Amino acid sequence: MELRLAGLHHGYGDIEVLRGIDLDFPAGRIVCVVGPSGCGKSTMLRLIGGLERPERGEVVQTGEPPPGCLNPLTYIFQDFALLPWRTVEGNVRLVLEDHGFGRAEIAGIVDDVLTRTRLSEFRAAFPRQLSGGMKQRVAVARALAVSPAFLLMDEPLSALDAQTRELLLDDLVDLWARERFSAVYVTHNLREAVRLGHRVVVLSRRPGTVREVLKIDLPLDARAAHAGELETHRSRLWRLLRDEAQAADLELVDG
């Protein structure tokens, strides 16, 4: 399954947030979206996943989601969005309960994703007992449980400290190597973008337009060994973003 944005426009009241976005999201690839804060990255992701209706333009899905897929467009949120009153296991079960599975089937899927994300030991823990990194791993497990066609990730590592972020970044690279998932990965962190992105979309400041799409051909699992090449990409992205970010920073918040 693939996604295409065609002439996407959106705004809130008088504020134009996104202007004429045309983008392709291929299957089995991670597309990172970077841009200065407030340029409409989160808005774009909400439009892609159908949580909001675009003012103009459309989000088109081509091809069928893979068989067994319960929720084709699945989010991973910056603030994890775990139910504090459910255990790790209960949080994963939540997204399976509405699909008419029997108890045994649900338990099977839960066991499987908890094993894949190495969370089995923590299945009975409540979110408050977990560190930020573990919470986000639970959110990843929950997303995997519905076998998504696309993962929509909105700054999934931004609430974490630098070390945890590094660990989780490695986890995501491993996960992609094993599962070849498709993803739209929104971030403001250029290092994350060049580590994970097969493509990096650079948005301009508000109203967000596509400034450039950078293709990085280096395979994900080889990137750790090619720090130099990644750094070249990163500094190129930074040059593109720098002026935008500076200008965005000087704007009044509700101006």
Next chain:
Amino acid sequence: MAERGDGGRPVAFRGGGFSPRPLGIVGPLVFLAVIAVWEAGCRAGLIPPLVLPAPSEALAALAHLVETGLLWQHLGASLQRLVLGWTCGTLLGIAVGFSIGLFSLARAGLAPVVAAIFPIPKIALLPLFVVWFGIGEGSKVATILFGTFFPTVVATYGGVDNVDRSLIRMGQSFGLSWLSIVRKIILPGALPAILPGFRISAAIAIVLLVAAEMIGAEFGVGAYILLAGSLMALDELLAGVAILSVMGLTVNWLIARTERFLLRWRT
């Protein structure tokens, strides 16, 4: 400040206070001391029995109530009204609170009505309920029901309003049904606001119970207190008040247990 060998001084501690510690035995001790002073005052003749009877006399009145079996009759009648009125008022209140929290039409239509009736002391409506529902059980239960309904509505829809929107959005993004979102996300999310509302409504229910039983009731703690008062039997009156206190404490304890059980996921 003590000089040290190396010429340095320890930094003075200034971070204490402002965090009450539990001191378990102090409460009961104060309670016992007050009773003891009171009893001693009565025995020494400092407190005339016509003004305030001794605690031992109130205890004797209580013992008499138990012996004659009247305690269970009064308590039974009171508890029946309390449980019936409070349960119905709470269930209705939660239902209406959820409608106001979930449906724009219910909010636009009902929230102003609730806001207008909420501040009326329901005791003022007691005579009206006697006219409507008769002098018997009807008016008593209705008063308690009415009194508990409004605080529950307000607590419930405040709780629904305060449920973390990002959790609801998460539920929608995973394609959960409307009913699942309400049952599994909004209800537990509103519970921390609904349960403290129970304390308030229970306290109101006990006040209204006593008031309602002072009008045309044969049995009930309120009726017993009213009768004792009109006969100037202050020992019996105090026994009745003690029963109310125990009743209030028990209800609070039950609610605290429920809260601890249902909200055990919190720190």
